[in-house]
Amino acid sequence: MALNMLKAGYPLTVCDVRPEPVEELAKNGAEQAENPFRVARKSNCIFLSLPNTEVVEKVIMGENGLLEGMSAGTLLVDLSTINYKATLRIEARLKSRGVTFIDAPVSGMESRAKDGTLTVMVGGDSKAVNSIRHILDAIGNKIIYMGKSGNGQLTKLMNQLFYNISVAATAELLPMAVKLGLDPEELYKVVTTGTGQTFAFQFFTPLILDNDFKQGYSLGEAYKDMISAAEISSQETIPLTVFFAALQTYQMALNQGLEHENKGAMIKVWEKELGIEVRRKRPS
Secondary structure: OHHHHHHOOOOOEEOOOOHHHHHHHHHOOOEEOOOHHHHHHHOOEEEEOOOOHHHHHHHHHOOOOHHHHOOOOOEEEEOOOOOHHHHHHHHHHHHOOOOEEEEOOEEOHHHHHHHOOEEEEEEOOHHHHHHHHHHHOOOEEEEEEEEOOOHHHHHHHHHHHHHHHHHHHHHHHHHHHHHOOOOHHHHHHHHOOOOOOOHHHHHHHHHHHOOOOOOOOEHHHHHHHHHHHHHHHHHOOOOOHHHHHHHHHHHHHHHOOOOOOEHHHHHHHHHHHHOOOOOOOOOO
16 A cells, blocks of 8 residues: 555655565655654654554554654544544544544455555545545545544444354355265355355355465454454444354354464364365365
8 A cells, every 4th residue: 555655656754663564665765764753743644554453552642652743733544444442532532632533444455455446444524534535546446435433444344244244154054065965166166156155255165175274364353353343232232143143153263273264264163063174175
């Protein structure tokens, strides 16, 4: 995303705990800063792309953080995927300091990030969003304004939940099919051309068949989205019966020590339960 901003002609000052991406961006014309405070001193529009809620809060409010260096009128745009309720708290804290916070999580995986064709879900003040839309156009081809602050993260959470529940369904149904005698490779051909097709099934089934549980977002990271949804369900008294059934599969997978494997590894829960394995047939 940062490279695409540079290619579009926007000057960048960059900072990261890892030296490699900073060095790569510097080679492409970016200026380096030693910490978030220095970024804030140099910039009136700041973009974050960070791994989780805890890191976002530390970068903003920790020692040598952005909050120490930002002046009133600064725009802070968070491209990370973080907790919805935390986003509301961060926005309120920054607003009290005269800083405008925009939540703008992205979807599309690494290939679309490289191509500049991400989907960007944006929440925040509409005038502020319009003022940076030309920059967002450098990283995505679908910039969708979702309304008030927090709505970008809430939209991303909904997208993740549709995906996460679909993966849990794939993990449960594939072992059932194999247990009853169906060939999983032939079943894949049918489902991906029929009404049962989902992106989750299409993406994860080949990985499962090839015994590849490393590629993609880890179960441990995905579980954070599930926790966020469970919190909202409890606080807002919204029943989510299908969601909570899927949540149990995630919990069983984590209890089996699968948190560092991808979401397709949930199939191991039901493989163990049914005493079978869903993998590609090897030539004898």
